[in-house]
Amino acid sequence: MSEKFVRKNLRLKEYDYNNAGYYFVTICTQDKKCLLGRIDSAGDANPCATNAMIKLSPYGIITEKYLLSMEEHDNNIRLHKYCIMPNHIHMIIEIVKSNNFGTQWAASPTANHVSQAIRSLKCLTSRESGIHLWQRSFYDHIIRNEQDYLRIWEYIDTNPIKWANDEYYKQ
Secondary structure (H helix, E strand, O other), rough: OOOOOOOOOOOOOOOOOOOEEEEEEEEEEEHOOOEEEEEEOOOOOOOOOOOEEEEHHHHHHHHHHHHHHHHHHOOOEEEEEEEOOOOOEEEEEEEEOOOOOOOOOOOOOOOHHHHHHHHHHHHHHHHHOEEEOEEEOOEEEOOOOOOHHHHHHHHHHOOOOOOHHHHOOOO
C-alpha cells in the first residue's frame, strides 16, 4: 500500500493571520519554471530592480497587474513592496484593521486574510494566463519590527542582482 504525501503546514499554529501587521510572502511558479520573465541588464526595469533589470513575460505582466490591483479589491490589504523574478515573486503586504472586505480578495472577516489574498492572486493570474502558474502553498514570514522590515525590503531590492546565486535560480 502506498503512503500518501502529507504537505507540511508552514503557517504558525498559534498566530492569527487575520491580525493587522506586515508579512513577507514568496510565491513560486509551478515546478519553479521561469515563466514570469528574465533578468536582463539592458532591458526594461521592474520596480524592484536596482542594477539588474527584469524583463517581464506576458505571464509576468499579468502577475504585476493583479499585484497592483490588490488594494483596489480589498480595503484590508496594502502592498508595500514587490519584485517579480523569473520563477517567483516576493512581496511585503500589510493587513490593516477594517470591516470593509473586498469582493474578489477576501471571502469573509473570518478567512485567513493572508492566505485568502494569495489564493485570490494565484487564481486570478492563472485564470487570465490560461495555465496553472503557481505551485501549491507559499512562504510567509511575519515581520516583527522595523529592522526586520528594512532587512526584507533590502533583500527584495537586491534579489535581481543576486539572481545567479538565488536558491530558486534556473537557467
